[in-house]
Amino acid sequence: MVKQTLDIVLNPLATLGRYSRLLFHAFGAVAELSIYRKNLWEQMVKSGVDSIPIVCMAAGFSGAVSTVQTAYQLVTPLIPRSTIGAIVVPSMILELGAVVTGFILAGRVGARIAAELGTMRVTEQIDALESMGLNSIGYLIVPRVLAGIIMFPVLYVAACFVGIGSGMLIGDLGGFVPAEEFLVGAREFFQPFDPIFGVIKSIVFGFLITSISCFKGYYTQGGAEGVGRSTTQAAVASCVFLLLADLVLAATLL
Amino acid sequence: MISVTKVNKSFNDKHVLKDVSVDIPEGETIAIIGRSGSGKSVLMKHLIGLLSPDSGTVTVDGIDINAITYAELRRVRRNFGVLFQGGALFDSMNSFENVAFPLRTFTEMGEPEIEDVVKRCLAMVELEDVGAKLPSELSGGMQKRVALARAVALQPRYIIYDEPTSGLDPETSNTIDELIRNLADQLNVTSIVVTHDMHSVLNIADRAAFIYEGRMHWTGTIDELHRSDDQVLKAFVTANEYKIGLS
Numbered sequence: 379m380v381k382q383t384l385d386i387v388l389n390p391l392a393t394l395g396r397y398s399r400l401l402f403h404a405f406g407a408v409a410e411l412s413i414y415r416k417n418l419w420e421q422m423v424k425s426g427v428d429s430i431p432i433v434c435m436a437a438g439f440s441g442a443v444s445t446v447q448t449a450y451q452l453v454t455p456l457i458p459r460s461t462i463g464a465i466v467v468p469s470m471i472l473e474l475g476a477v478v479t480g481f482i483l484a485g486r487v488g489a490r491i492a493a494e495l496g497t498m499r500v501t502e503q504i505d506a507l508e509s510m511g512l513n514s515i516g517y518l519i520v521p522r523v524l525a526g527i528i529m530f531p532v533l534y535v536a537a538c539f540v541g542i543g544s545g546m547l548i549g550d551l552g553g554f555v556p557a558e559e560f561l562v563g564a565r566e567f568f569q570p571f572d573p574i575f576g577v578i579k580s581i582v583f584g585f586l587i588t589s590i591s592c593f594k595g596y597y598t599q600g601g602a603e604g605v606g607r608s609t610t611q612a613a614v615a616s617c618v619f620l621l622l623a624d625l626v627l628a629a630t631l632l
Numbered sequence: 633m634i635s636v637t638k639v640n641k642s643f644n645d646k647h648v649l650k651d652v653s654v655d656i657p658e659g660e661t662i663a664i665i666g667r668s669g670s671g672k673s674v675l676m677k678h679l680i681g682l683l684s685p686d687s688g689t690v691t692v693d694g695i696d697i698n699a700i701t702y703a704e705l706r707r708v709r710r711n712f713g714v715l716f717q718g719g720a721l722f723d724s725m726n727s728f729e730n731v732a733f734p735l736r737t738f739t740e741m742g743e744p745e746i747e748d749v750v751k752r753c754l755a756m757v758e759l760e761d762v763g764a765k766l767p768s769e770l771s772g773g774m775q776k777r778v779a780l781a782r783a784v785a786l787q788p789r790y791i792i793y794d795e796p797t798s799g800l801d802p803e804t805s806n807t808i809d810e811l812i813r814n815l816a817d818q819l820n821v822t823s824i825v826v827t828h829d830m831h832s833v834l835n836i837a838d839r840a841a842f843i844y845e846g847r848m849h850w851t852g853t854i855d856e857l858h859r860s861d862d863q864v865l866k867a868f869v870t871a872n873e874y875k876i877g878l879s
Contacts, residue, residue, distance in 0.1 A: 413737065497723075506720035509680050510734050510786075511710035513702075 397593050400515065404523060404589075407516025411524075418521040425487045425522070425588070426529025433533045434540045436482050440474045441466065441541030442548040449554035459555040463563030466545045471572045472632075475538040477624060480583040483530065484616035488591035491522055492612030495595025496605035504596070519592045523585060530584030531577045538576065575631055582623050587616040633657050634679060634790065634822070639688035641674055648674050649685070650846040658789075661816045661823040663833040666843035667868065672826045673717070675843065676794055679824065680712050681705045692790075710738065713783030713821075717795045719775035721767040727754070727778045728763035734786050753781035757811060773804035780811060784819065791815065793825045797832050809835040830869055833857075842868065 411418070444466045452461060495518060498504050507514040542564070549555040555563075594612040598604045634656040641649040648671045656662050666672050677683040678690050681697045689696050692708050700708070721730045731750045735741055741749070754760050757777035767775055776796065783791055793812060797805035813836045816823045825836060833840055833854070840857050842850040842865050850865050860866065 501718055501723075502716040502720040503722055505677075505682055506714065506716055506722075508682060509709055509712060509714040509792075510737070511706040511708075512737060513706065 396597065397589075400519070400593050400596065401589060403513075403515045404519045404592075407513050407520050408524075410513065410516050411520065414517055414521050417517065418524055421521045421525035422529050424490070425483070425525045426532060429483060429486055429529075429533060430536060432486060433479050433482050433537050436478050437470075437475060437537035437541040438544040440478050441470055441543070441545035444469060444474065444541075445545040445549045445554060445560075446552065449549065449552075458559075458563075460559040460563030460566065462549060462555045463546070463560035464567040465563075466549075466560075467542055467564035468567060468569070468572055470538055470541040470545065471576050473624075475541055476534050476576050476579040476583060477620070478541075479530065479533050479537045479580065480587065480620045481617060483526075483533070483583075484587050484613055484620060487526070488587045488612045488616040489609050491588060491591040492595035492598075492609045493605055495519075495592060496598035496608040499596065499598045500601050500605060515596070519589075519596065522592055523588045526584035526588030527581055528584075530587075531580045534576055534580035538573070575627070578631065579624065579627055582627060583620050586619050586623055590616050590619060633693065634824075635689075635691045636675070636678065637689045637691075639675070639678060639685040639690065641671075641678070641683065641685050648846055649678075651688070652843070652846070652848045653688075654841045654848055654851060656822060656824060658822055659820055661812070661825065661836055661838045663825045663827055663837035663840045664843065665828060665830070665833055665840050665868070667828060670843045671846045672828075672843055673794055676792055676824070676826045679792060680709055680714065710786065711789045713786065713788035713791045715776065715780050715783050715791070715793045715796055717798060719767070719772075719779035721775055721779055721782070723767055726764055726766050727759070727770070730767070730778060731782045731785050734782065738786060749785060750781075753785050754778070756784070756815075757781045758807075773800050773808070776800070776808060777811070780808075780815075784815060784821075787819065788821065790822045790824065793823065793827070795827055795829075796825065797827065797829050805829070805832065806835075808832075812836045844868075 445462060448462045448465045452459070495504075498518070504514050504518070507517060546557050546560045549560050550557040591612040594608045594615065598608040600607070636652060636654045639649050639652045640647070652671070652675060654662075654664075664672050664675060674683060678685055679692075681690070684698050690698060692711070695704075695708060697705055697708055721727075722733065725733065728750055731753050732746050735746045735749055750763070751760065754763060757780050759774060759777050759781070762770060762774060762778065767778070770778065796808050796812065800808065809832050812823060812825065815821060816836070823836075825832065827833060837854055839851065839853050841848060844864050850860065850862055852860065857865070857869065
């Protein structure tokens, strides 16, 4: 009983310790980035450029649905229709753009990273890198995390543009709010800090998703089943910590 | 020279290596033999610092590899070429790129020179034509040969082979054995072969070290191995001879 209680307390602490140690080694390897430059570019394409279609599609639907639902709720003629733009645009910039992008990438990028590294671990490819005298953390983890930090804000900006654009378009075509009025509402309540907050959030999400997935993949144990377990854990843990970070950032920065 | 002195290693409650000591002189081909699960691969990983002992020391050319920084350890590791059990080729790269990888990473060679070295290494393992193929397009034996070409690309002083013939048919096993023997002769490298295949041991090794239940049970030359009266060693060798039809 005492051992079980201790395990419940100590296991998460041990995991946090290993995660911190991995990050510490990764930061130490940033100095050798010139060796891993090609890898960084490759990861930026895989995590960023290749994710543009799915992120834009998800953001497009989110923006359109936000407009339709906001219009549905604003039934009284006392509220000007431009309010739809005033609600949809900030919610896209402050919340939906970053969170929808984050969730999509936790599934797409996080799972890919964990599966890749997990497979490399169980097939001894990571040992092979180490045995050659290469810093495997620098070679495998630093480019992936940096690519996340660099590309997630780009995807967030793309998601915001597409989400707001689709919201405006569906509002206009569906007869909910003309595009001009949508933009009037958007301008009226626009806060310059909102997009900055969104970019900060996307950087934090990018770091969390890629580093957690790298951690889960790098320390995979137990063959194909272990790779499957790591992949699932990476996607789930990324989503959970993304939501936690979302709350913490909103509470501290807004 | 590599010296392993009184190394102990446990995983959770399982004591895998118990006071293991062995010296591997320069230029020698030593076979580390023992049953599956006896601790051979764990010992192999200690030789290049992939695992650290709970107690005891591993020295390479007089350097205690567990008492140095990670950067220094990486420099020591560059003296090694390792052939892993499954080949451990990088799936995202074709055979040529796999062999070229250490050259591109650790040398200042230009692409034409790298191409020459890679072709020479692939020719050495008789696989000149597979450069464009991905590891998934190669058979198990071919993967091991490409991995061997990669392991020797940087002309290491020590080559470690982890179960080089496991899972291979007898003919391919013989080819791999021949390659190991030729590499030892041509490049004058120190070879450490971790195996339970006595047929390979008799073909390639100068000396054998037998691990039994985590302890270094016996070491000696191949002649001494033939003459040994040690019952445990005899049982292991005889079982292998029976398996390969030599008894």
